[in-house]
Amino acid sequence: MPEPTAAAVRPAPTGVIHDIGYQRYEGPRLGRRQVFGALYGHGLRTAFGFGRSAKAKIFPWLVVGIVSLVAVALAAIRSQIGEPVATYAQFADAMSWLVIFFVAVVAPELVSRDLRSGVLPLYFSRPLPRSDYALAKLLALVTALWLLLGGPQLLMFLGAAFTTKQGMRGVWNELLDLLPGLLYAGLWAVVFASIGLLVASLTGKRAFAAGGIVAVFLMTTPIVGVLSILPSRAANELAGLASPSTLVQGVGIWSLGDLLVEGDPGEMMIGGFGPVYALAAVLLVAGATALLLVRYRKVAS
């Protein structure tokens, strides 16, 4: 019995579809780097809900909306009173709660969903190495977080640049302020993405992953609080190491100095331990990334 062709089974309302049969693919096949890029791009789009349902867009864009609104408000106030309300780095610090919220929403979206649906064997049966999968997702989350903080910083910069009264010199000074701010936003992005994605990769349940991420970032702050009131100066100055947020702030205070704390020593002192904070941040990111790779070496094999 001959197989009925697709055209015979499904006559098109307008004209006839000719089943030309199976066609072999003769075109180019891209290499590892392009596949990595495709997965990275896909991850970045997923982070902001592009190509996803309307429901998946709500939370990311809610956060983006709030952060942008704050930035616009800061720029507007500044143009009125003539002096900055917050530096770019201070803005990033102030937004840390929203960054945590964004990570808690997006990291499970990037990795937990794939774990839950069991789609990983479909990835890992393709040429793409397992580590590429994990690193592309991580890079996508880092980029998304950096855009989340850097985009509004750019808005603030534009506001300041267009209202400056010192001409090009003012714009240039403003740019010199912006660049460390963007770097500081990058530090936030790297630290929070590496930890958030590692936590999310441990479970296929998105709610658990989100809860776990919030727990890791917020439950560690009381430890900082306890350490910072101990009757030991060294303990107080190293207290910030106990939580990712204060760790990032510590590195910021050490490297950016008055761009972050502006003369006022602020509530958190790091004393001479700045390099320790920087080293801790590097080790934290490296460790989290290594654990993520280990996790993906084992999962779904």
Place this chain on the structure above:
Amino acid sequence: MGFFRGGVAQGAGLRKDLPSSGAADLRGLLDQGSGKRRGRAGVCGGLVLPTLGSVTLIATQSLTKTYGGRVTALADLTVAVEPGIIGLVGANGAGKSTLIKILLGLIAPTSGQVSVLGIDPTSDPAAVRARVGYMPEHDCLPPDLSASELVTHLGRMSGLPRTAARERASEALRHVGLYEERYRPVGGYSTGMKQRVKLAQALVHDPDLLLLDEPTNGLDPAGRDAMLALVHRIGTEFGISVLVCSHLLGEVERICDTLIAIDGGKLLRADNISAMTTATDVLAVEVSEGTEELAARLAELKLPVARDGRLLLVPLADDSTYDLILGAVAELDLPLHRLDQRRHRVAELFATRELSHA
């Protein structure tokens, strides 16, 4: 003689005119002389892997996989098959999925050698995976993506450029029989449609070999037939070799050129399907009396008759065998009790094997 062969029609549309529910008697096959073994596939004792010709699709040499040193999934498996449709049959836990994962380079064998399309998946898994499409056994589709999005994305993951991935995805989905539905989220699909999507994603990058792990799992009889017909079409019309895994021998034997039967990680037999099935189609004749007379009469008709208790077993050459037997029965005026084709299920085979393990 349609009356007697009622069971045959069920498999209509498939290449082989075999009873769909029945299966070859593997036990019988195993007992037969090894002289018939060299078909398109065989147990190749003296195989030297590095010099495999380009015609060899999959070759393994003493392949062994143990988990944690205790559980043996594959034991000393040596097999070589040529392109075509290959059935990999075994009970649950026989090592089918383990073999597929080794072929994909997802897990490393404990010992032994393996070659897929002439490439060693343990040393160059990416090269193997680029030319192989894999359909897993379990559910693996994100429910909120549409089939079109998912297959396009996975096409890109296989290295297709963006537009090519989109084109090939809709082609692949069309070939498996998904049309307008492909724009709806997979979560709302029936099991049959999900299986088709899984097959389409394995096809999207135009592989040279498809590894299908239990493609008929969870399907109703009509869905099974449709899926098997599709697999058969891919193997014949598309020019893609297919390794199809199943625990139902009766199912895969209808579409396969070659059959590999494994149990407890050991090779039971690997051979050309025609070598197996021609040898196994046997008619069982039972008459209430006069068994001896009938046997003598059939022998006169040059039919090789064998006795099995009250039964007479006659190899089924073609439809005329039925006529000859019925003619002989009528001639001798014997009360015919039954005349049917011998049916064995792979389950029987493995049931006896499992007893011997215990």
